[in-house]
Amino acid sequence: MSDVNENPQQPAEGQPRRTIRSFVMRAGRMTEGQQRGVEKGWPLFGLSLEQGQLDLDAVFGRQAPRTLEIGFGMGHSLLEMAQAAPEQDFIGIEVHRPGVGALLNGLLNNGLSNVRVYDCDAIEVLNRAIPDASLDRVLLFFPDPWHKKKHHKRRIVQPAFAELVRRKLKVGGVLHMATDWAHYAEHMLEVMNAASGYRNQAADGTYIPRPDERPITKFEKRGERLGHGVWDLKFERVEQG
Numbered sequence: 621m622s623d624v625n626e627n628p629q630q631p632a633e634g635q636p637r638r639t640i641r642s643f644v645m646r647a648g649r650m651t652e653g654q655q656r657g658v659e660k661g662w663p664l665f666g667l668s669l670e671q672g673q674l675d676l677d678a679v680f681g682r683q684a685p686r687t688l689e690i691g692f693g694m695g696h697s698l699l700e701m702a703q704a705a706p707e708q709d710f711i712g713i714e715v716h717r718p719g720v721g722a723l724l725n726g727l728l729n730n731g732l733s734n735v736r737v738y739d740c741d742a743i744e745v746l747n748r749a750i751p752d753a754s755l756d757r758v759l760l761f762f763p764d765p766w767h768k769k770k771h772h773k774r775r776i777v778q779p780a781f782a783e784l785v786r787r788k789l790k791v792g793g794v795l796h797m798a799t800d801w802a803h804y805a806e807h808m809l810e811v812m813n814a815a816s817g818y819r820n821q822a823a824d825g826t827y828i829p830r831p832d833e834r835p836i837t838k839f840e841k842r843g844e845r846l847g848h849g850v851w852d853l854k855f856e857r858v859e860q861g
């Protein structure tokens with residue numbers, strides 16, 4: 621696994637200040653299953669930035685529709701989607717180590733071979749490893765809302781993010797986002813409506829009804845319990861011009 625700076629917002633003295641990130645590394649002990657996932661699963665499914673730009677057909681040994689999930693948490697959705705669609709390929713990215721271990725363990729337990737995993741910043745992965753126009757779907761489910769105003773700059777959905785994802789999607793490919801924070805949903809809509817090269821798939825130009833293909837996660841259940849809504853947004857890459 622890669623060597624992630626445990627405190628990326630506080631560079632060592634004399635080092636240049638690092639860019640703002642959408643996550644903080646959380647400490648977390650791994651369960652036995654998660655450790656097993658890393659030990660046995662990482663050599664099979666782990667990818668690293670050192671590999672540079674990927675040849676996805678070579679990585680998966682086939683041509684197939686490709687989905688990339690940013691911030692898969694404990695990997696429940698990714699596992700469910702990969703199980704339900706063995707004819708498709710999935711790339712998951714998550715900085716939280718126990719989550720990476722949990723997903724890897726799930727892949728081993730279920731005999732899946734259509735998922736590959738990065739354990740580092742998704743922005744770096746998109747910039748450095750994913751070829752342009754190579755993805756059918758990019759998923760961003762329940763990203764950290766960074767609800768305090770002074771932290772809004774840490775939200776992953778920003779104009780530069782929209783442009784980066786657009787480049788990585790095939791024409792006709794879709795960015796699917798979901799959140800249970802009303803203000804983040806509005807922010808996503810504002811950023812995406814201002815981004816060029818996308819078409820909002822919502823009939824009324826706002827949110828789409830909950831799509832069946834998105835598995836229910838604990839964040840959604842929590843949201844329901846707290847009486848929050850959940851907002852889904854789907855934006856399709858279109859030809860620019």
Ligand SMILES: C[S@@+](CC[C@H](N)C(=O)[O-])C[C@H]1O[C@@H](n2cnc3c(N)ncnc32)[C@H](O)[C@@H]1O
Nearest residue numbers: 642643691692693714715741742761762764837
């Ligand atoms: C609120 S959790 C949601 C997890 C999962 N998508 C779900 O619905 O259960 C957001 C996750 O995104 C991860 N994350 C945030 N920014 C990231 C980034 N730039 N690269 C990779 N993972 C990131 C965090 O570590 C965290 O696990």
